[in-house]
Amino acid sequence: MITLEFKLKGKAHQYRIIDEMIRTAQFVRNKTLKYWTENQGVKLVDLYKQCAIMAKEFEWAGKLNSMARQASAERAIFAIQRFFANCKAKKTGKKGYPQFKKHTRSVEYKTSGWLLSTDKKCLTFKDGFAAGKFKLIGIRDLHFYAPDEIKRIRVVRRADGYYAQLCINVERKEESVPTGKVIGIDVGLNYFYTDSDGETVSNPRYLRKSEKALKRLQKQVSRKKKGSGNRKKAINKLGRKHLKVSRQRKDFAIKTALCAVKSSDFIAYEELQVRNMVKNHKLAKSISDAAWSQFGEWLQYFGKVYGKTVIAVAPQYTSQDCSNCGNLVKKTLSTRTHICGCGAVLDRDHNAARNILAKGLKPAGINLNTVGHTEINAWGQTDLYSLVAASTSKSTG
Incomplete structure (x- = not known):
């Protein structure tokens, strides 16, 4: 698995929509964690079901792609699993009890909710938020990879703009020359x-x-x-x-x-x-x-x-x-x-x-x-x- 990063070039109103997408992902993650804290003993698999429930209960949460909601719930699930693993391993100090997030900076999509252009220079988000088309600014060439090899796309907000990280399911191997050292x-x-x-x-x-x-x-x-x-x-x-x-x-x-x-x-x-x-x-x-x-x-x-x-x-x-x-x-x-x-x-x-x-x-x-x-x-x-x-x-x- 390799990750390629590109800067997203769009208009001001598109960036505001991305902010809404990130806030929604944070809400799903925190709501999933709250359900776990209020229902001790619930299976972690059942937390995925809360994504569909939230989409029906909150109209604006339903705008986020279903797989993006699942990815947000996974963040809470991974935090819970890490906490249990630290307790089982008897790790010294704090065990990392899952906390609610206040300043989330990213939203993650899986294999749906987005579309690459035929020239692979533009990325379009096509879920309920309809953020539209963004130009991908970067030096990497995506023509080496098939669209089905892209397993996840993470949109990250930083101080100097918005970025898309493409997680591609390929194994990187480089030829090396023995140095005798x-x-x-x-x-x-x-x-x-x-x-x-x-x-x-x-x-x-x-x-x-x-x-x-x-x-x-x-x-x-x-x-x-x-x-x-x-x-x-x-x-x-x-x-x-x-x-x-x-x-x-x-x-x-x-x-x-x-x-x-x-x-x-x-x-x-x-x-x-x-x-x-x-x-x-x-x-x-x-x-x-x-x-x-x-x-x-x-x-x-x-x-x-x-x-x-x-x-x-x-x-x-x-x-x-x-x-x-x-x-x-x-x-x-x-x-x-x-x-x-x-x-x-x-x-x-x-x-x-x-x-x-x-x-x-x-x-x-x-x-x-x-x-x-x-x-x-x-x-x-x-x-x-x-x-x-x-x-x-x-x-x-």
């Missing part, structure tokens, strides 16, 4: 990441660089009268700036992950619990700005697309253990150099990256410290062991 990646705040070869990627810090502009725009919002047109304009300017920062961060994560996957045959990275780490109020902003979770998700995605092995390993003791002898060398966060009694002197993140690579290779029966001996390769890649030896000699040389 294996790496471990340690993410951090000084550098975005350091790999097991000692190579580093600088941290762009997009939020930090935009803080002054964001503060100025936030002051402009605070000075405007509530409910006024000028306040709405100021809020939109602030939203556009936040949107730019988030797009910069996403673009950097995608390009960095793609570069790492293309340049390596095997990647091991640390799977950090960012949700817990941001509880540290002194580092929360910097951690959120780094977008480590997003980077890890794109590593996994591109690993599948290019047929590369990408493994997430637990981060425990990767910074404290010596990558050369395995001894525990305790150090605080301010200690940036790893110094061990065995004679190993490495940058803290470089040492951690080597430990992460060793953890990632452990399922294959490969030990970085005994790489000269014969080992069993669980992946069946005959040259993987020699790649580890070559990579290790480079990083230690």
Whole structure:
């Protein structure tokens, strides 16, 4: 499944209709959730039936396509299922009890209620709201995909306009050229990441660089009268700036992950619990700005697309253990150099990256410290062991 995004170009009254569609989808989702809270023990399958009931009870709700109503109800159902799954898994902290939504920004259609033009450059919504035809603005070519391959269309409202996300049921595969390289990646705040070869990627810090502009725009919002047109304009300017920062961060994560996957045959990275780490109020902003979770998700995605092995390993003791002898060398966060009694002197993140690579290779029966001996390769890649030896000699040389 891939998702292609296009900007919707239409008239002002069409955008107002989309806002009504989004409000209706939010109403269906909240009404479904309310029915579940008032009828404990009801089966989740029965919540779908409420969509038809709402269409008869509220005329304006009936304008929304039937499958779009079902998709809105699914949002409530997924929230309920996630809550039960967290309770069953005994997840620490809050379990995520489903909440009513107040500021929904999207509405989702399935396989009906919309129509693509023959040249696949326009999208028409043909349910009761009759939003009409919109021009699709984007660089992707939809001629590669049949209309029946489009399983869902999500309309999203953002600060700079309205977008259509087309979910297409195709599997993306790209040809890759073996590079003969294996790496471990340690993410951090000084550098975005350091790999097991000692190579580093600088941290762009997009939020930090935009803080002054964001503060100025936030002051402009605070000075405007509530409910006024000028306040709405100021809020939109602030939203556009936040949107730019988030797009910069996403673009950097995608390009960095793609570069790492293309340049390596095997990647091991640390799977950090960012949700817990941001509880540290002194580092929360910097951690959120780094977008480590997003980077890890794109590593996994591109690993599948290019047929590369990408493994997430637990981060425990990767910074404290010596990558050369395995001894525990305790150090605080301010200690940036790893110094061990065995004679190993490495940058803290470089040492951690080597430990992460060793953890990632452990399922294959490969030990970085005994790489000269014969080992069993669980992946069946005959040259993987020699790649580890070559990579290790480079990083230690």
